[in-house]
Amino acid sequence: MPAEEGYHEDGRSAATSVPGNAAAIDLDLERTFSHLSSAAAGRCEAKILLNRFVEEHPSVGYTQGMNYVATCLVLRHTREGHCAQEVAYQQFVAIMGHLSGLWSDGLPLLEPAIDCYSKCCKKYLPRLYARLVYLHVEPLAYLPTGWLSLFSKWLPMDCVLLVLDLVAGHGLHALLAVTLAIFHQYQDMMVQMRTMHQVLNFINRDMQLQPIEADKLISSTTMVWLPRVQRTVGSEVDAAVREACVRSARKISSSPPDDQRTVEDPELSASVGSSRQSAGSTGLPAGEGEGEEPSRPPPASTGARAADGEIRSPTANSKPHTPDLLSPMANGTACSDRHRTVINKQDTADHRTTDGGSSSAKVPTAVVWDGDWRIPQEIERLKVQVADRDETIRSLRAEMRILKQERRDAIEMQMKCVRAKDELQRQLLGEIADLRYRLNDEDS
Structure with a gap:
C-alpha cells in the first residue's frame, strides 16, 4: 500500500x-x-x-x-x-x-498480474489451485505480501538476493515464475492444510522460515517455470505492462495534484453515493430501507392484477416480499417461505394509496406469486462450481499427461545413457585388448 x-x-x-x-x-x-x-x-x-x-x-x-x-x-x-x-x-x-x-498510484499492474498467475497456477499446479479455491483463499490475500516486498517476506535472505537478478532481467515474467516455483516447492505441504487461516499464516509468516535450496529454486525457475510462463501468458504479461505504463502516464498528464482522488474504494463510494441519493429522492431518512433491494418484481411493486386486468393497490397488511440476497440462502440454506403464494380474500377493504390517502374501492380476490429470486442464482452458482471442477479435472489430466511424457523422456534418456555406457565399455575393452596385443609383440 x-x-x-x-x-x-x-x-x-x-x-x-x-x-x-x-x-x-x-x-x-x-x-x-x-x-x-x-x-x-x-x-x-x-x-x-x-x-x-x-x-x-x-x-x-x-x-x-x-x-x-x-x-x-x-x-x-x-x-x-x-x-x-x-x-x-x-x-x-x-x-x-x-x-x-505494482507500486505506482492505483497499482494498475496488480490485477492483471494476479490474473496471469491464476491462469498459470490452474494449468501447472492444479492440485494446489483446487485446494486454495476450496478453502476460499483468494490470491489477493497473499500475493501482494510477497510481490511488493519482492519475496523478502516469503524467502530467506540468500534466496532473495539471487532472485533480484532474475526480476531485474525478466520483469513480471520472472516474478510469476519465481512465485510458481515457490508454491511448487511447498505444494505437497499446502494441499494438506485444512483452513484458510492455516494457509495464509504459512504463506505470509511461516514460509520464510522453511529451509529451501537457493540454487535449486533459481535453476527450476530459469529452466522450467520461466519458459512455461512465457509460453502460457507471455503476450498477456507484455500487454499488461504496457497498459499499466500508459494508464500511469495518462493519469499523471490528465489529473492535477489538487484534483487527485483520496484513498477510498471507487465502487464503495459510488454505492454509498447512489444510496444517499436514492434515500434523499424518496424522502426516507437515513438508515430506513437499507435492507431492501432496489429492484422488485412488478406484481409486488405495482399491486395485484385482478381478473379484469386492472391493477389494484395492495392492502395495508399484504406487504410485498423482497428476498434478501445476503441471506444464508446464498450458501444453500433452505428458505421456509420459498414459492410463497399470497391470497387476498378481502372483498372490501380500506387501504392506502401510494400518496398516503385512503380509498374504499373493492378489491376482488387476487392471487400473487412471489417466487424466490434466488433459485436461478443458486442454479447458476452450482453450474459455475461444476464448470470449475470439470476444468480442474481437465487440468489434472493434462498434468498427468505431462508427467507421463516426462517419465517416458526420463526412461528414454536413461536408456540412451545405458547404451552409451555399453558402447564406451566396448571401446575401452577393445583398446585394452589392442594394448595387450602390442605389448605381447614387443616382448616377443
Missing part, C-alpha cells in the same frame, strides 16, 4: 510531497529487516537510494515495499563493508521499469 496510506490529508498523492516521502522512507526503513544487523548497516545507503529515486521519478514516488527492495539491493551489492551505490541504484531503476505498476 502507498506510503502514509498513499495519500495525505490534503488529497495530494504521496508522489507529489517530497517531505512526506522522506518521512515515510525513514519510518519504513527503521522497521525493515530489524532482526538483521547487516540490514541496519545498509540503512543509510537504502535511504539515499530511495530519496534519489523519488526525486528522479516523481510519477512513481515511494510506496511501502520499495524499502525491502532497496535494502535487499544494498545488501546484494555490498562487499567488505562497501556498497556499490550506483550499481544498486541502476538495478533498482531496472526493476521499477519492469514493475512500476
Whole structure:
C-alpha cells in the first residue's frame, strides 16, 4: 500500500510531497529487516537510494515495499563493508521499469498480474489451485505480501538476493515464475492444510522460515517455470505492462495534484453515493430501507392484477416480499417461505394509496406469486462450481499427461545413457585388448 496510506490529508498523492516521502522512507526503513544487523548497516545507503529515486521519478514516488527492495539491493551489492551505490541504484531503476505498476498510484499492474498467475497456477499446479479455491483463499490475500516486498517476506535472505537478478532481467515474467516455483516447492505441504487461516499464516509468516535450496529454486525457475510462463501468458504479461505504463502516464498528464482522488474504494463510494441519493429522492431518512433491494418484481411493486386486468393497490397488511440476497440462502440454506403464494380474500377493504390517502374501492380476490429470486442464482452458482471442477479435472489430466511424457523422456534418456555406457565399455575393452596385443609383440 502507498506510503502514509498513499495519500495525505490534503488529497495530494504521496508522489507529489517530497517531505512526506522522506518521512515515510525513514519510518519504513527503521522497521525493515530489524532482526538483521547487516540490514541496519545498509540503512543509510537504502535511504539515499530511495530519496534519489523519488526525486528522479516523481510519477512513481515511494510506496511501502520499495524499502525491502532497496535494502535487499544494498545488501546484494555490498562487499567488505562497501556498497556499490550506483550499481544498486541502476538495478533498482531496472526493476521499477519492469514493475512500476505494482507500486505506482492505483497499482494498475496488480490485477492483471494476479490474473496471469491464476491462469498459470490452474494449468501447472492444479492440485494446489483446487485446494486454495476450496478453502476460499483468494490470491489477493497473499500475493501482494510477497510481490511488493519482492519475496523478502516469503524467502530467506540468500534466496532473495539471487532472485533480484532474475526480476531485474525478466520483469513480471520472472516474478510469476519465481512465485510458481515457490508454491511448487511447498505444494505437497499446502494441499494438506485444512483452513484458510492455516494457509495464509504459512504463506505470509511461516514460509520464510522453511529451509529451501537457493540454487535449486533459481535453476527450476530459469529452466522450467520461466519458459512455461512465457509460453502460457507471455503476450498477456507484455500487454499488461504496457497498459499499466500508459494508464500511469495518462493519469499523471490528465489529473492535477489538487484534483487527485483520496484513498477510498471507487465502487464503495459510488454505492454509498447512489444510496444517499436514492434515500434523499424518496424522502426516507437515513438508515430506513437499507435492507431492501432496489429492484422488485412488478406484481409486488405495482399491486395485484385482478381478473379484469386492472391493477389494484395492495392492502395495508399484504406487504410485498423482497428476498434478501445476503441471506444464508446464498450458501444453500433452505428458505421456509420459498414459492410463497399470497391470497387476498378481502372483498372490501380500506387501504392506502401510494400518496398516503385512503380509498374504499373493492378489491376482488387476487392471487400473487412471489417466487424466490434466488433459485436461478443458486442454479447458476452450482453450474459455475461444476464448470470449475470439470476444468480442474481437465487440468489434472493434462498434468498427468505431462508427467507421463516426462517419465517416458526420463526412461528414454536413461536408456540412451545405458547404451552409451555399453558402447564406451566396448571401446575401452577393445583398446585394452589392442594394448595387450602390442605389448605381447614387443616382448616377443
